[in-house]
Amino acid sequence: MKSITELLGIQYPILQGAMTHIARYPLVSAVSEAGGLGIIAASGLTGEELREQIRETNKRTDKPFAVNLMLQMDNISEQIDVLVTEGVKIVTTGAGTPKAYMDRLKKTDIKVFPVVPSVKIAQKMEHLGVDGVIAEGMEAGGHIGTTTTMALIPQVAQAVNIPVIAAGGIGDGRGMAAAFALGARGVQLGTAFLTAAECPIHENYQQAILQADDTATVVLHKAHGGAVRGLKNTLTNEESSDAFSLEALKRAADEGFVDQGFVISGQIAGLFTHLRPAKALIEAMYAEAEAISQSIKID
Structure with missing residues (x-):
């Protein structure tokens, strides 16, 4: 099995999470240029807006980067048209199955x-023929599942024969080493x-993260299923x-209203x-x- 760095053409097995409205070209290009894999969050973007993000990223780095497709968006086909014509070679997906798009991709x-x-x-994704999976524990910020990273990663690694990238609650070398010990071959950080200095969010948002501690986050449950952490x-x-809306995220990320906006964050923020x-x-x-x-050393 190829290493993640060989498979993706990157220097370090470190991916940047596709944070909605935040993972844009300033951060994406900086991560890729530094040897990781920057990932553009396509959620909420029109085809032309996505094209602009891809081209602006390409202006700033000649290294690989990816696009994340939120599969509940109603313009996924248009977004795929764009990333194909623009030559993007790596895609991550969320909020659904990529089954309908796998042949074209x-x-x-x-x-x-x-x-x-x-x-x-x-296992379903492996059956579809994907190249790997990003197994994300509930410690992560944004949309989350119900299993912790510590429990999820070894079980996924044992169950599939494709590379597993660990996400959720990983913020430094200790977390990265632990993820590899659990069976992961790479990590994703949000x-x-x-x-990061290049992250295009309001300084109030960044300060809120820096001032957070280990108990600073909360999980909100949607009426029709699903949950988000911030x-x-x-x-x-x-x-x-309103906490689940893009407008609430924009209030925090763009305008700096971190008390009345939704501040996506994982439990690792206190680090x-x-x-x-x-x-x-x-x-x-x-x-x-x-x-x-x-x-x-194990004593």
Whole structure:
């Protein structure tokens, strides 16, 4: 089995999570240029807006990057047209099955990595012929499943014969080394990259992440199923359905209203104390993971 770095053509087995309305070209290009895999979040974008994001990323890096498709969007076919014509070669997917689009994606040699919350769904994705899965534990920010990363990763790794990338609650080299010990071949980070200097969010949002502790997040459950995780604030305390809207995210990410907006964050937020460039974050994380993996001793 190829390593994740060989498979994706990247230097470090570190992916940047596709955070809706946040994972745009400033962050994506910085992560890819630093040797990780930047991922554009296509959710909420028209075809032409996605094209612009891809082209702006290409202006800033000649290294691989991906596009994440939120499969509940009604313009997925248009978005696929765009990423095919623009030459994107890696896709991650969420919020549904890519079954209807697999033939076209594979015919154009696009590698497909769905985000999965369970063993059963991981096995279904393997059956579809995907190139790997991103198994995400409930510690993650944004949309989450019900199983923790610690429990999910070894079970998925045992159940499938394709590469598994671990996500949820991973923020430094310790978490990365642990993920590899559990059977993962790469990691995906979301909350950590909110503290990257290149992340295009309001400074109030970044400060809210830096000031968070291990109990700062809350899970909100949707009326018709599903759940999302973000920082506790007035909006989440009111349990308003508005918390699930793109407008609530924009209030926090664009305007800095972190008390009345939805601040997507994972439980690992309390680990971060300062901002730093994506390159510094990635290199420090990888170096720490390598050192830990070489020094662990089981007594």
